[in-house]
Amino acid sequence: MLEVKNLKKRFRLDNKTIKENKKKNQEVVDVREEGHWFNAVRDVSFSCGSGEVLGLLGPNGAGKTTSLRMLSTALQPSEGNIMINGDDVVAQPVAMRRRIGFLSGTTSLYHRLTVRENVQYFGRLHGMNEDELDKEIQKVFDLLDIHSFADKKADTLSTGMKQRANIARTVIHRPEVVVLDEPTTGLDVISAKTILDFIESYKGSNVPVVFSTHHLHEVEKLCDRVVLINHGTTQFNGSLQAFKALSETGNLYDVFVSLVEKEVAVTC
Numbered sequence: 001m002l003e004v005k006n007l008k009k010r011f012r013l014d015n016k017t018i019k020e021n022k023k024k025n026q027e028v029v030d031v032r033e034e035g036h037w038f039n040a041v042r043d044v045s046f047s048c049g050s051g052e053v054l055g056l057l058g059p060n061g062a063g064k065t066t067s068l069r070m071l072s073t074a075l076q077p078s079e080g081n082i083m084i085n086g087d088d089v090v091a092q093p094v095a096m097r098r099r100i101g102f103l104s105g106t107t108s109l110y111h112r113l114t115v116r117e118n119v120q121y122f123g124r125l126h127g128m129n130e131d132e133l134d135k136e137i138q139k140v141f142d143l144l145d146i147h148s149f150a151d152k153k154a155d156t157l158s159t160g161m162k163q164r165a166n167i168a169r170t171v172i173h174r175p176e177v178v179v180l181d182e183p184t185t186g187l188d189v190i191s192a193k194t195i196l197d198f199i200e201s202y203k204g205s206n207v208p209v210v211f212s213t214h215h216l217h218e219v220e221k222l223c224d225r226v227v228l229i230n231h232g233t234t235q236f237n238g239s240l241q242a243f244k245a246l247s248e249t250g251n252l253y254d255v256f257v258s259l260v261e262k263e264v265a266v267t268c
């Protein structure tokens with residue numbers, strides 16, 4: 001179980017950014033800017049149970065990546081609580097990091113190593129023994145359809161192959177929570193489908209999966225829960241059915257647009 005309560009992140013702005021923002025603010029005022037501070041995440045709360053898949057939605061700049069970086073200990077929250085199976089992530093980030101699998105936009109591979117060598121390296125870093133590592137590699141490579149390029153060097157792979165290998169290295173240590181930031185962005189339909197099927201394989205397991213996306217069809221296909229954030233604040237937090245029911249059409253696009261435009265907070 002993953003529980004996130006009243007998460008906040010403020011960034012101190014440097015003088016150059018303040019000047020740039022002042023210029024921009026002549027046209028658009030961002031409600032999150034307060035003097036020399038920018039409240040990238042103002043109040044985000046949600047939970048995701050074991051074996052549930054949660055889709056994190058929001059327009060560009062809403063605060064999705066900042067929230068996911070806090071969940072995965074890459075960033076210290078300014079305020080708020082994050083608990084995994086009852087243990088406090090904010091209080092003990094180093095100990096909790098190994099229990100989380102986090103794919104970010106900057107997750108990458110060692111170019112001169114093969115996919116297998118990369119994944120073995122990260123598995124060993126997590127203290128896995130060779131037997132359990134071999135078994136887990138077999139399982140994860142099956143699910144992500146990696147076998148055909150497992151022994152190719154990372155720098156020879158296509159974008160889709162690299163992303164599947166990145167996900168393999170992210171989850172090789174069997175984390176208790178999987179967090180994926182826009183895992184299918186920029187991928188072709190087949191690579192994206194492989195990744196979505198992989199996410200689906202966690203359903204009914206004991207692992208909660210949180211992923212951010214701009215692709216509403218992915219949410220429709222996969223998610224049990226939906227969280228929509230806008231201007232750093234949770235605007236919707238509930239089941240996929242409850243999200244769809246907010247529009248008479250049941251169309252995710254209509255719900256997304258109306259919530260973001262109206263900026264109404266809904267909790268189900």
Ligand SMILES: Nc1ncnc2c1ncn2[C@@H]1O[C@H](COP(=O)(O)OP(=O)(O)OP(=O)(O)O)[C@@H](O)[C@H]1O
Pocket residue numbers: 011012013038040058059060061062063064065066067
């Ligand atoms: N280190 C930082 N210092 C100042 N502002 C930051 C910093 N990091 C992020 N921000 C700002 O916080 C806001 C939220 O950014 P974030 O990357 O979390 O949004 P996002 O929802 O992931 O957007 P996208 O969909 O475009 O990836 C943006 O306005 C961004 O410019």
